[in-house]
Amino acid sequence: MSEKWSAIRGLRSGTSGAIRRSAPYIALAVLLLVVVSLLLGVRRGPAVPQPVAFNHRKHTEDLGLNCEFCHVYVKKGAHAGLPGAETCSVCHDSPQGTSEEAARVTELLSQGDPLRFNKLFRLAPHVFYTHRRHVAIAGLECATCHGAIAETERPPRRALVQVDMDFCMDCHREQQQTLECNACHR
Numbered sequence: 001m002s003e004k005w006s007a008i009r010g011l012r013s014g015t016s017g018a019i020r021r022s023a024p025y026i027a028l029a030v031l032l033l034v035v036v037s038l039l040l041g042v043r044r045g046p047a048v049p050q051p052v053a054f055n056h057r058k059h060t061e062d063l064g065l066n067c068e069f070c071h072v073y074v075k076k077g078a079h080a081g082l083p084g085a086e087t088c089s090v091c092h093d094s095p096q097g098t099s100e101e102a103a104r105v106t107e108l109l110s111q112g113d114p115l116r117f118n119k120l121f122r123l124a125p126h127v128f129y130t131h132r133r134h135v136a137i138a139g140l141e142c143a144t145c146h147g148a149i150a151e152t153e154r155p156p157r158r159a160l161v162q163v164d165m166d167f168c169m170d171c172h173r174e175q176q177q178t179l180e181c182n183a184c185h186r
């Protein structure tokens with residue numbers, strides 16, 4: 001009886017000894033994981049929430065609306081602009097389709113909700129960028145900088161393409177455009 005107990009106790013102290021020995025490594029691994037995910041999180045930014053689950057594919061591919069219908073300044077301004085209740089009302093003041101989310105849009109509009117969408121792609125205020133120059137003059141495709149957003153069926157939580165300084169510079173170098181600091185930083 002006592003032999004059995006001491007054997008069990010021996011086993012337990014053996015395991016806890018092993019845990020004690022590996023504890024620093026486990027702690028280090030956990031710390032590393034936290035640091036890495038923090039770095040990634042900071043790089044990618046927080047998830048962007050939206051008031052309704054907008055569906056690009058349905059409105060562009062299926063209904064054939066062009067981008068300018070909702071992003072009205074994309075060819076004439078620095079900012080493309082995001083649509084709101086006024087634009088959606090054109091159709092959703094009356095029920096459209098059969099999905100629950102479409103019904104919710106009509107309901108929200110009837111309550112006077114402004115449907116404020118939040119920006120996904122965003123540059124620091126010290127960077128000067130204009131859509132007019134890149135879309136209307138240079139004739140670049142939206143997908144070059146925004147990826148496959150036109151085919152999304154619900155709003156992406158994060159930008160599909162990381163638009164940072166290297167991204168701008170790579171194309172400018174390739175297409176022999178300005179690399180001068182103060183062309184982009186004004």
Ligand code: HEC
Binds near residue numbers: 068074146
């Ligand atoms: C050369 C890269 C590039 C191209 C091409 C481009 N965009 Fe953008 N777009 C950006 C950047 C960068 C931002 C973020 C701008 C900021 O925060 O100042 C942005 C922001 C936006 C926004 C958010 C609202 C705003 O104006 O800030 C919309 C909507 C948008 N783009 C739509 C489009 C559409 C539609 C097209 C094609 C017709 C297009 N973009 C082509 C780089 C591009």
Ligand code: HEC
Binds near residue numbers: 052054
């Ligand atoms: C030109 C008309 C038109 C405009 C403008 C329009 N929609 Fe729609 N929308 C529709 C139609 C039609 C459907 C139903 C399509 C179907 O079910 O096949 C729909 C469906 C939807 C759905 C359901 C999507 C799904 O996955 O089932 C949502 C959400 C939606 N619209 C949001 C919006 C928002 C937000 C705006 C404004 C930014 C907007 N719509 C502007 C016509 C429009």
Ligand code: HEC
Binds near residue numbers: 065066121122
């Ligand atoms: C019926 C309206 C409508 C049409 C048409 C439309 N969009 Fe959008 N777009 C939206 C709404 C609403 C959002 C915000 C929700 C989301 O991201 O799905 C948005 C967001 C975007 C964004 C992210 C902008 C940001 O906040 O940084 C881009 C890029 C974009 N659209 C590109 C396009 C392109 C390219 C087309 C044409 C192929 C297009 N859109 C057509 C309504 C529209």
Ligand code: HEC
Binds near residue numbers: 127163177
């Ligand atoms: C895919 C290629 C491409 C990308 C990506 C791109 N650009 Fe450009 N950019 C061009 C082209 C082409 C022109 C020249 C347009 C013209 O003919 O006026 C230009 C012109 C400019 C100009 C005007 C320069 C001047 O001489 O005044 C600025 C500023 C600029 N880009 C900023 C940016 C910024 C900021 C980004 C990143 C957010 C960016 N660009 C990303 C292709 C690109």
Ligand code: HEC
Binds near residue numbers: 122125169178182185
């Ligand atoms: C074609 C446009 C363009 C040119 C040219 C350019 N930058 Fe940038 N720069 C950017 C963009 C875009 C960002 C990122 C902003 C953001 O993250 O929102 C940036 C960010 C920065 C930052 C902030 C740190 C960082 O990396 O995010 C510094 C500092 C900077 N640039 C310095 C310079 C200097 C110095 C030059 C000249 C050698 C230069 N830039 C030329 C577009 C440009």
